[in-house]
Amino acid sequence: MPELRKDPVIGRWVIIAAERGDRPMDFIQQEQKTIQGLCPFCPGAEDKTLEPILVFPSTNGGWQNKQWLIRVVPNKYPALAPGKDPAPEEDGIYVRMNGTGAHEVVIESPEHDLSIADFDLPQVERIVHAYKERMAALRDDTRLHYILIFKNHGREAGASLNHPHSQIVGLPIVPKRLKEELAGAGAFFTKNSRCVFCEIIQQERKSGIRVIVENEDFIAIAPYASRAAYETWILPKQHQSHFETIEEHKIVSFASLLKDVLFRIKTHLNDPAYNFMLHTSPLRAPGDEFPYYHWRLEIAPKITKAAGFEWGTGFYINTMPPEKAAESLRKV
């Protein structure tokens, strides 16, 4: 059973998940084990995954006669798993918790070699629908406080399998970075009666120098204090605190901008490894909008290595000014 442990100095929670060490490809030194025909996420290998939680079936003759378009399955090597109550337990100055939660995999397509940059738009919409649907379902588990949606694309970004997939983790705590964002955005709101992210969008649209691309409902920017080369944020232009309340008609424009941005990154940087991560509001605010927090998707290409500096300090050196990154990506 995985467990959560709290750092006694800064209060950061860490998952200690020994079982997850058994999964293939955890260690850098190992060779990539995925051989095309043996991929557990490919059509025909459905018995290699656990029973699916959600399936988008292929309509008649749909995707090259494959049986499904998207499958959401429980992670076979979960960082967190359903189980006992996550009640904190003390051991002297230390605090631990059962690793109760959810860990699901969104198999984004039957196609092994494509990625979001290549999919047709309806397929990207389906992925966004799957995220929304799973978040709505996981909200009902009152033990969970945050849903983390992220993607590791490519080995350098930590992906253990090539087949296009993303991950959904339901957490019994709110992660430290999110708490900081909520606190920072809350303080800004108290002072200025305005959402800091709305303010960022306004300032970026005015200057234009860090805007990569926008459509009616969403904007992609290279953030002012980018930590990594070509870091990109996609934000809804209209204030919205919870991703899962995204309106049906906006799913199309979000999917479209996501595909567009990932295509630009793929084209300009020669299909780099990248991570993306949804930053959204915690779950236990029943149905309300927060006026001060604004969801976004963060994309971080992995073209340089983070060094000791970053690891030890939360302090980053970025050799690519975001204005230059935005300019290159705009031109693609």
Added chain:
Amino acid sequence: MPELRKDPVIGRWVIIAAERGDRPMDFIQQEQKTIQGLCPFCPGAEDKTLEPILVFPSTNGGWQNKQWLIRVVPNKYPALAPGKDPAPEEDGIYVRMNGTGAHEVVIESPEHDLSIADFDLPQVERIVHAYKERMAALRDDTRLHYILIFKNHGREAGASLNHPHSQIVGLPIVPKRLKEELAGAGAFFTKNSRCVFCEIIQQERKSGIRVIVENEDFIAIAPYASRAAYETWILPKQHQSHFETIEEHKIVSFASLLKDVLFRIKTHLNDPAYNFMLHTSPLRAPGDEFPYYHWRLEIAPKITKAAGFEWGTGFYINTMPPEKAAESLRKV
């Protein structure tokens, strides 16, 4: 000129250093350019570095007749550089600062292929002396608020050159992680009238399960909420807030434990890449001890890749329980 930019939401500073992008080996895709004979840190190539700031000369016939044992030189591709006043400047909701500071390289030995795990003890002592001496000198620059000492060993840890070296960065701000540690340790002290790190040492010595090795003055532990497999902390057993006040006679015992721990890691994990990073108190507390903060060296082997999860959330999954890591390293 590098610049510092502040994230408008969580207040994290990032260095934007475009010039540093020009250094060799910044991008993963490039092949390692260091060919033994052309290493700029090797004896005979002294003209390939900038004028040294500090040299420990070789005494007669010393290290295989080489002219020096340690050289400290300015980084040729600095993340921060001496310059104008780092006064903050506003641009709408954004804040930037000139990238004023110091960035130095400690060339730890004339030997290209060895590392701290292999050096004889007097050489490791010299390295620690060099750190102490440079910190004491950089303290005099009142524009600096924090001195970061760190090491990237191996390409996977972000090293751009093989030759054994570490880095010293003088910063005009206190990095976010350190601020959090100071705040967390301060809150613990207010509540318990006790240093949280002294408390950790006491609890770890009592249980023993996460102790790797100790000597008279220092202890090495696998921290309770380890973020990475085989993460190791070396702490002074007696309370001390500022690394640079380390007593002369304790330099030997610190060097000895550092060498011992790095030897265990090298042996057990087959010479992995690693980062180490000194966590110490900020500079502008003139000469005083803080009763609540306690310096330490953090060592993080890079045997797994951090994934999107970690990047986006400050939330880590570690597949190696620290008790198991400590047990393996104890046995070496």
